[in-house]
Amino acid sequence: MPEIRNFTLNFGPAHPAAHGVLRLVLEMDGEVIVRADPHIGLLHRGTEKLAETKPYNQSIGYMDRLDYVSMMCNEHGYVLAIEKLLGITPPERALYIRTLFDEITRILNHLLWIGMHALDIGAMSMFIYAFREREDLMDAYEAVSGTRMHASYYRPGGVYRDLPDAMPQYEASRFCSESEAKRLNENRQGSLLDFLEDFTQRFPSYLAEYENLLTDNRIWKQRLVNIGIVSPERALQLGLTGPMLRGSGIAWDIRKKQAYAVYDQVEFDIPIGTNGDSYDRYLVRMEEMFQSNRIIKQCIAWLRKNPGPVIADDKIAPPKRVAMKQDMEALIHHFKLMTEGYCLPVGEAYAAVEHPKGEFGCYILSDGANKPYRLKIRAPGFTHLAAMDEMARGHMLADVVTIIGTQDIVFGEIDR
Amino acid sequence: MTEKLAQIHAYLQTQLSEQLSAIKYEFNELTLELPVAHWLAVAEFLRQDERLACHQIIDLCGVDYLTFGDAEWDVTTASRRGFSRAVQSTEADALFEFAQPTSSATLSYPRYAVVVHVLSVQHNFRLRLRTWAENNDLPLIPSLVPIWNAANWFEREAFDLFGILFTGHPDLRRILTDYGFVGHPFRKDFPLIGQVEMFYDPELKRVAYKPVSIEARVLVPRVIR
Numbered sequence: 001m002p003e004i005r006n007f008t009l010n011f012g013p014a015h016p017a018a019h020g021v022l023r024l025v026l027e028m029d030g031e032v033i034v035r036a037d038p039h040i041g042l043l044h045r046g047t048e049k050l051a052e053t054k055p056y057n058q059s060i061g062y063m064d065r066l067d068y069v070s071m072m073c074n075e076h077g078y079v080l081a082i083e084k085l086l087g088i089t090p091p092e093r094a095l096y097i098r099t100l101f102d103e104i105t106r107i108l109n110h111l112l113w114i115g116m117h118a119l120d121i122g123a124m125s126m127f128i129y130a131f132r133e134r135e136d137l138m139d140a141y142e143a144v145s146g147t148r149m150h151a152s153y154y155r156p157g158g159v160y161r162d163l164p165d166a167m168p169q170y171e172a173s174r175f176c177s178e179s180e181a182k183r184l185n186e187n188r189q190g191s192l193l194d195f196l197e198d199f200t201q202r203f204p205s206y207l208a209e210y211e212n213l214l215t216d217n218r219i220w221k222q223r224l225v226n227i228g229i230v231s232p233e234r235a236l237q238l239g240l241t242g243p244m245l246r247g248s249g250i251a252w253d254i255r256k257k258q259a260y261a262v263y264d265q266v267e268f269d270i271p272i273g274t275n276g277d278s279y280d281r282y283l284v285r286m287e288e289m290f291q292s293n294r295i296i297k298q299c300i301a302w303l304r305k306n307p308g309p310v311i312a313d314d315k316i317a318p319p320k321r322v323a324m325k326q327d328m329e330a331l332i333h334h335f336k337l338m339t340e341g342y343c344l345p346v347g348e349a350y351a352a353v354e355h356p357k358g359e360f361g362c363y364i365l366s367d368g369a370n371k372p373y374r375l376k377i378r379a380p381g382f383t384h385l386a387a388m389d390e391m392a393r394g395h396m397l398a399d400v401v402t403i404i405g406t407q408d409i410v411f412g413e414i415d416r
Numbered sequence: 417m418t419e420k421l422a423q424i425h426a427y428l429q430t431q432l433s434e435q436l437s438a439i440k441y442e443f444n445e446l447t448l449e450l451p452v453a454h455w456l457a458v459a460e461f462l463r464q465d466e467r468l469a470c471h472q473i474i475d476l477c478g479v480d481y482l483t484f485g486d487a488e489w490d491v492t493t494a495s496r497r498g499f500s501r502a503v504q505s506t507e508a509d510a511l512f513e514f515a516q517p518t519s520s521a522t523l524s525y526p527r528y529a530v531v532v533h534v535l536s537v538q539h540n541f542r543l544r545l546r547t548w549a550e551n552n553d554l555p556l557i558p559s560l561v562p563i564w565n566a567a568n569w570f571e572r573e574a575f576d577l578f579g580i581l582f583t584g585h586p587d588l589r590r591i592l593t594d595y596g597f598v599g600h601p602f603r604k605d606f607p608l609i610g611q612v613e614m615f616y617d618p619e620l621k622r623v624a625y626k627p628v629s630i631e632a633r634v635l636v637p638r639v640i641r
Binding site: 054236241252258340376383386 | 443444445447471472473475477480484485487531537542544564568569573590591592593594601602634635636638639640641
């Protein structure tokens, strides 16, 4: 009788369904997973150590590159920790802008997730639809910050600048005809808020389209229902947060429970799952997009009515150009801020935000210098991927792809 | 202090007064400091006690206190060619030297700490725990994996980046650095530029390592004001 042994399969690090650079060593018994051992760190850049050698404001750009599909939420966690240590509160308008862009980011992230998740499972068209909508939101990013992805828009004390009054327009060129440009510019005639309002009116119908394609789709359900079940007790024990925790039926959302920005002043609901499987997490995220759309509408309405400053005047934001030309103090302040930065008081603080993927937090330990003594980034994906072994055990090889998709893995934040 | 945190503060003081060395309240957060001997007992208590129910570990990280409070602005020598603060050079007419990190042997205080953030989903509050490893050359701290399973990867990370050894950890391997990496990169005496660089060796026809050839630069010095 021949000896039957488990064999080891190497999944990644350059597998299209590995969502980046995941090397997964799978011990297989036939087609069943006995043990999954994720090898991470292929994208490790030492963000935390780099941040220890730079003044606080210079690290904001690094935060964008952590979870590179939900850029502004990462910045939010970082600036919140700094603001906590400095003891400053941004102006209310800045808080509304942050809430607005956090929710835009959540939709951006979930759209990418649904596109990739469906693509991995074999539904090609979802990917195309999701990227069509992402384009509009990235234009909103570009309008406020000048870049489509790595915005560096949030600053300690507020946001970099106020929302623009005009949207950039398409121009006719060899690649874009006159009539095409005109069509594309139709909803760009007003301000950024007009553009976003137009989006929020269209978006629910898009969501309905996605639901039509997927929710009752037989293949989609066969691939997702009862795959990667996590019980509520295990979800807590494994440190799952965000939609992963809510999918298991635990009503925990930092936006509701430990509200930051202006989440205590906007209305929205928290969807939770019942079975804790991949299908429930899919439903939770779809509903979250709908709720984000609701929050964006409320923020737009408030922002239209309430003009005001968007950054606190607390000597940590650079002075206005005009002031620098006329006032010696302002010039000195600008020079010191750009060459040396500002010092935080001695102490430590942890600030967390409800990132699209879960709890994103920054722990800053300061010894009173102009750079953090230790910056620890708590990335949600890190613990989610650690749960991979338990979630994949006993499933088939093809289900690993579903589980990676349902965990919404992005390596920028896991490897840091 | 919010009412809830004040209640927890008082409760912890009555229940854990023997185990804790300090309870700090700063920036609306509670920090428990404790000797490493009580690490597991306190963690177990926080998780099991019904009034606390800290079921979730949010974060665990290592901290290296080697250069805590050192500023780089105390310049001792300026060069003949003027004052530049960017390059750390070993040559004779070096611009100036930044304070070199002291070795851990002469350190009079514990060097490595582990900081844990826990969350009680049931009662909606957070706590921070901190303990210091007693031995600076062989930092040993008991593993929290049996109490909170999610500590597994966090402890692997702290081991990888700081060299803190977690006794009782089921699978203490490196996690973020490369296979075969030498050293613990987040220690304060590990240079930012690293120690080795990779290159393609045409004779060996493979990738090989050599000592780094770039200069360490400090663009903005640390100042404490």
